[in-house]
Structure formats: structure tokens, C-alpha cells
Amino acid sequence: xxxxxxxxxxxxxxxxxxxxxxxxxxxxxxxxxxxxxxxxxxxxxxxxxxxxxxxxxxxxxxxxxxxxxxxxxxxxxxxxxxxxxxxxxxxxxxxxxxxxxxxxxxxxxxxxxxxxxxxxxxxxxxxxxxxxxxxxxxxxxxxxxxxxxxxxxxxxxxxxxxxxxxxxxxxxxxxxxxxxxxxxxxxxxxxxxxxxxxxxxxxxxxxxxxxxxxxxxxxxxxxxxxxxxxxxxxxxxxxxxxxxxxxxxxxxxxxxxxxxxxxxxxxxxxxxxxxxxxxxxxxxxxxxxxxxxxxxxxxxxxxxxxxxxxxxxxxxxxxxxxxxxxxxxxxxxxxxxxxxxxxxxxxxxxxxxxxxxxxxxxxxxxxxxxxxxxxxxxxxxxxxxxxxxxxxxxxxxxxxxxxxxxxxxxxxxxxxxxxxxxxxxxxxxxxxxxxxxxxxxxxxxxxxxxxxxxxxxxxxxxxxxxxxxxxxxxxxxxxxxxxxxxxxxxxxxxxxxxxxxxxxxxxxxxxxxxxxxxxxxxxxxxxxxxxxxxxxxxxxxxxxxxxxxxxxxxxxxxxxxxxxxxxxxxxxxxxxxxxxxxxxxxxxxxxxxxxxxxxxxx
Numbered sequence: 001x002x003x004x005x006x007x008x009x010x011x012x013x014x015x016x017x018x019x020x021x022x023x024x025x026x027x028x029x030x031x032x033x034x035x036x037x038x039x040x041x042x043x044x045x046x047x048x049x050x051x052x053x054x055x056x057x058x059x060x061x062x063x064x065x066x067x068x069x070x071x072x073x074x075x076x077x078x079x080x081x082x083x084x085x086x087x088x089x090x091x092x093x094x095x096x097x098x099x100x101x102x103x104x105x106x107x108x109x110x111x112x113x114x115x116x117x118x119x120x121x122x123x124x125x126x127x128x129x130x131x132x133x134x135x136x137x138x139x140x141x142x143x144x145x146x147x148x149x150x151x152x153x154x155x156x157x158x159x160x161x162x163x164x165x166x167x168x169x170x171x172x173x174x175x176x177x178x179x180x181x182x183x184x185x186x187x188x189x190x191x192x193x194x195x196x197x198x199x200x201x202x203x204x205x206x207x208x209x210x211x212x213x214x215x216x217x218x219x220x221x222x223x224x225x226x227x228x229x230x231x232x233x234x235x236x237x238x239x240x241x242x243x244x245x246x247x248x249x250x251x252x253x254x255x256x257x258x259x260x261x262x263x264x265x266x267x268x269x270x271x272x273x274x275x276x277x278x279x280x281x282x283x284x285x286x287x288x289x290x291x292x293x294x295x296x297x298x299x300x301x302x303x304x305x306x307x308x309x310x311x312x313x314x315x316x317x318x319x320x321x322x323x324x325x326x327x328x329x330x331x332x333x334x335x336x337x338x339x340x341x342x343x344x345x346x347x348x349x350x351x352x353x354x355x356x357x358x359x360x361x362x363x364x365x366x367x368x369x370x371x372x373x374x375x376x377x378x379x380x381x382x383x384x385x386x387x388x389x390x391x392x393x394x395x396x397x398x399x400x401x402x403x404x405x406x407x408x409x410x411x412x413x414x415x416x417x418x419x420x421x422x423x424x425x426x427x428x429x430x431x432x433x434x435x436x437x438x439x440x441x442x443x444x445x446x447x448x449x450x451x452x453x454x455x456x457x458x459x460x461x462x463x464x465x466x467x468x469x470x471x472x473x474x475x476x477x478x479x480x481x482x483x484x485x486x487x488x489x490x491x492x493x494x495x496x497x498x499x500x501x502x503x504x505x506x507x508x509x510x511x512x513x514x515x516x517x518x519x520x521x522x523x524x525x526x527x528x529x530x531x532x533x534x535x536x537x538x539x540x541x542x543x544x545x546x547x548x549x550x551x552x553x554x555x556x557x558x559x560x561x562x563x564x565x566x567x568x569x570x571x572x573x574x575x576x577x578x579x580x581x582x583x584x585x586x587x588x589x590x591x592x593x594x595x596x597x598x599x600x601x602x
Contacts, residue, residue, distance in 0.1 A: 047075070058198065086271070131271075332381075
């Protein structure tokens, strides 16, 4: 069958490719992008800008992230190695497999406070601000306080989520109903909404930190804020609420949470080295195997053995090879990844020798099997219990990812910033969505549900264990070369690295510009167990945007892929920023799907 050799976007793009020399910011919400750029214009650096925008994202995208959630970021300070900012809190002391079984559960629920890891996002942003920023705490929090007090127009997707969970709020989560259904009614489209409780939380945090620091300077004030958050009124309110409120979980049963003030006090965010791989003259940096990040690197290692024209994702054969490589990498994710995985195992998974063996498994037909690898230096692969998704399967309440059909039901945020000095940040905050668990009324936010990514089988590498981080799907990327730094990422749960892989194929192999690559038709596979409750999979599943065209889709179906057509503009919410230090230029690009993401700069 004759098909076009490559898709090219039309000359008219839905979003411009933003080019400047002063600074560029891109995110999943135009307000956050504007706030970040405002910080740059007022003399702040990329780290000040990212932290300021992050607290605003709590307000303007409450269905996608919150203060009770998590954060994974990659940072590239000028003339320093790329590092991972880990704001993924571990499981609390009381979150044991035995406790969940005693509660009558055979899996960690997808919603409810029992699924809460220790919140890590706020402490991580404060750590970044302290060590790499220049602004005072008051300046950084001022934007979020203003939006929380004075309001912002609710975006369509946030309203849709509130409507979706309205009955749950009214019948079971009364504190969430009080916050998100004022007067018992769902917000109207475009309605100005506020969150005075969260504004009060930030004001109190700022005041108590300032009083504790006693004028000793910005670093001491930020450290005091971290202590107030982890050991003061926030932690105390969380413990009271969790201990006192029995509420319905996604399992359909009612439970209390186990998170305590002691758990909060014992946690601190940290920085750690990135895991990296060379590919086609670029170095790709990711978080470690407590995230899904190395799966992208594994897929790149497999694909590196093919010629450029063999992995053109806008041809059926090239798209097929990329999908099959990602299936193999995600099978290894299920078999091996988890907090504490030995560095030697990671090195083996990323080795050229292992990649060659995996590459040889890619034939002309779509695999419908989960195929983890075995190799010298690898432990015995874990094989999870597999449950096939029903055709009409709905996302559970609290699910933060994308349906197999591509329909968004909650999600995640993403933020990229490059400043005039060349510092870069790629950050993916998530968790603590308004639909995660009941709102804590005096704080104005709820807890996250990241523990749903753990398993109650002790043999699993991502088994639930107190003090261990759940294997998160949050997976930003930084790409470096001799003269360039690119920060990119996407919401989308298990699809995050898949969509980023497609972006890298188009920009590093096919020569697309960033905005063109983001707007081109997107795809992902569902042929692996999902990270989110209830962890189902679709053997051979491949979800595509219709813009690939019937000829391409028919040929992929003939190869054995189980096709789900998602519509013309449904998949992928990527953004990216890129600095070319040799030319003194900065570029930014953002996703037009949903009419919400924007890149700004000058």
C-alpha cells in the first residue's frame, strides 16, 4: 500500500514557535506561563520563575495538581551537571501491605487518603528556590496568593472533572463539596473561582517562616518555611483530618488514611544525579528507576540500532518499530523498576548489548505479549498478574491519566523555563488533584494518591513499603548537546515518555521544529499494565490521532496492532523550551490541544 513517507504539519501552526534571547516559558496553562515570564522580566532566574509558576498551578489547574501532591523536575544550571529534583514523597510508616489487607483491600485504591504518599511538591519547590533561586519567599508566593484570593476563570477541563465527581462530593466528601460546589452548584463555564483557604495557608506559611527566621535572610526564611510546612500547622491539620475522617475510596469501601505529622516531619526533598544516555549526538537525561524515566532511555537504546529512515514515526513501518521498542522498555519497567534498584541493573538495562538483544525481538508483527528481558546482570524478572481492560472501561475516580480512547479525565501539569543566562528547568508537578481525596477544609487542598502505583504483592519491585517511593509516572526530560539545552515534558501518566519519545524522533531524527513536532499527529501504546489503579492493559493496543490518515492506520492494523482512533486532536500535551548558547537564541513551544497550553517569551 502506498503511503506518504512523512507527515508534515501545515504551514499555519496553531501555536507560534516562540523565539527570543531574554527568556522563554512554556506550560500547560497560559496563566502559569505568564507568571513565569513575569518573574524573568522582573530580574528573577529560571528557578525563581518555575517556583512562582508552580504555586500558581495549584490554583489554576487544581484538577491536575495540588500542594498535597508530588513533583519530579530536572534542572540544568549553567555550567553544572543536570540534576533531578525529587519531590516524590515515600510511603508513610503505616502504609504496609498487611494494613491494606487488613482493610479488606487487594490493591491500593485509586482515590482516597489511604493512597496518599507523603506530600513532596511544596518542599521540593522550596528547596529549589533556596539553593538556586534569588527571590524572597514573599515574592514567590505573592502570585499564588493573589489568584487564590481574587480568583481566575475556571478552565473547561477543571469544570468537567468537578461535574464528574459532583455526586461523590455531595454524598461522601462533604469538605470537597464545600470547596468546589459553593451553594451546591457546579461552577459555570468561565466562572471566576477562588480558594481563600489555600490563600490563608500560604499567608500563614509566609508569616510564620518570617517570624521564625527573625530577619536572618532569604535562605533561613525558606528553611523556616520548609520546617513550618513539614512540622507545623500544615502537618498537624493533615494528621487530624486523616485520623478523624473515614471516607469512601475508589474501591467503593470506606477507610481512614495513615499519613501522620511524624511522617511529614521526617521527609525532605532532595537533589540527585540524573540517569543519561547518548543518542544521535545528544545526551538525554531522566530521573532514576523510581520513576518511569529510564524506559525512555531503554527505548532510545533499542532504536539507536536502526537507520533514520527505519524509525520515521510518520510512516507505518517506522511507527511500528517505535511502538514495539516502547513495549519492550515498558515490560522491563514492570519487571524491574522500583525505588532502590541497583545502579548496576540500570546500567545493564541501558547497555548496548542488552539493547541489541531486545531489538532483535522487533519483527513485522505487533506483539500482544508482555515481554520483559533476561540478561547477565539482571535479576529474575517479576511477572505481574495481568488483567485485560474492558472495552467500555472508565477511569476510576481520582485517575490522573488518559483513557485508552485518549479522553482526558484529570491529568498532570508541566512547566519548562529557560532564562537569559541559560539556566533551564523541566518540571512535572502532579498529584493532590481535587478528585484525589476529601479536601482538608482549613488548608484548602487534599492529599494525593501516588501509592496506587505500588502493589500489594511483596515480590513486585514496586511493592508498597514504608519509606520507599512509589514508582511514579512523572518523567520530565532534559536534552543536551555541545551548544544546546532542551527542557521538555508532558502530562499523561503512562503516556508521558511515549509522547516525549515521539517528539524526540521528530526533532532529532526527522528534523521537525519543536512546535511542528508537538502539533503533528500523536500516538501511544496501551500494551502494558497501567501504573494507575486498576492496572489493566490492552494487548497489542495502539491509540492514534485520526490525522495519520486511513492508509497509515489500515497498514498498522494489518500488522496486528489493535487500533483505537482518538480523534484529530486528542493525544499529547507536550511543551518544550530550548536554548542555543552558540547563537544566543531561546525557543519555546506548547501544545494547542485543549486550547490551554502556551509558550511565552522574548
